[in-house]
Amino acid sequence: MSNKAIILIGGPSKGTRFRPLSLDIPKLLFPIAGKAMIYHHIEACSKIPNMSEILLLGFFQENQLSSFIESATKQFKIPIKYINEVKMLGTAGGLYHYRETILQNQPENIFVLHSDICCSFPLGDLLRFHLENQRICTIMGTQVSKEYANQYGCLVRDENTLELLHYAEKPETFVSNLINCGIYCFKSQFFDQIGKTMNDIKAQQQLQLQQQQQNLIEYPEIIRKGTATENLRLEQDIFVPLAGTDSISVYLYNGFWRQIKNAGSSVYCQDLYFKHYREHKPEILKSGENIIGDVIIDPTATIDPTAKIGPDVYIGPNVKVGKGVRIVHSIILDSSEIKDHACILYSIIGWSSSVGPWARIEGIPNYTPFLYKEDKRKGITIFGSGAQACGEVIVYNCIVMPHKQLDRNYTNEILL
Incomplete structure (x- = not known):
């Protein structure tokens, strides 16, 4: 039995909410808990027996991903390829x-994962559940508070047969607190169902086109609008009509899960990964006299022994941290410098940025776990690459564009 995985990575036009960080790096490669966002996906896929290949499907430029793909292929010893839509x-x-590329070598089970999610990726458990229930598709779902459920795809399942009975994408009223996690396991026959749906849609569009052509003859003022026959959404166009046809099972996942929709959510997801590491990978967490809680520090970083770091902090390669610095719940990216006695709280400091002595860079934590729309009053402070804060300034709840120099205090602003 061979298995294959596809990670849906989207492209630059879908990463606007991740700015300014996505101006320098594709969103899927942004480091969360010290590893690229999709590294966590690939690592989980690599642990599945007989995983023959991992495919990334999206519309980034290939050269933006080639270095990461080469490195991950060597590390996990599994072919990783990019399909550029x-x-x-x-x-x-x-x-x-x-589908022809995906179905090469006749994989029996195909995992499909969205790239913008954070969880423990229990793919082994998902596969066992999928094989036990013998339907053509299994959706991984998790339960959330009723007040947040309608911000996601809501699932209704039969608790006896575990079949998906109803699917509603972001419903206006409450349907269920069981939501779609964006992780699926298919049999290869699932592509036949997608093809059937596509043919049905094409037939409907052809009928509409004929009606429109007739309308143009009778009512020439009507403007005919074209439709894209190949543009199909997995959730709305496939799952919705298949619900209740004994085709889809729902696997209930009880671990941590969160979407990574905007740049600030990286800090919250990092906290979740750190808690997971504490239980499953404690060896990668840093310890020391001035280390508090869960911290990862790259070996090439230079940290003054008087600096106090943590909890929930990642410090990247070639970072310099000065005397008396305090860093909490933050991500400090490559080659940045945090000078003496600066304080960084709930912030992301971009690549090659600088924070002056006695400066205070602070975000406002917003741990509402499933908030789709941003609360403008609360947010992680983010420095784009090369941003600089002078000494003794306070930057509070701000987003700072790349290479911006801050020589005074700022609060609740986007600094262009």
């Missing part, structure tokens, strides 16, 4: 368009 085809449309 020629145009945006939708989640199901992209899978179907490249």
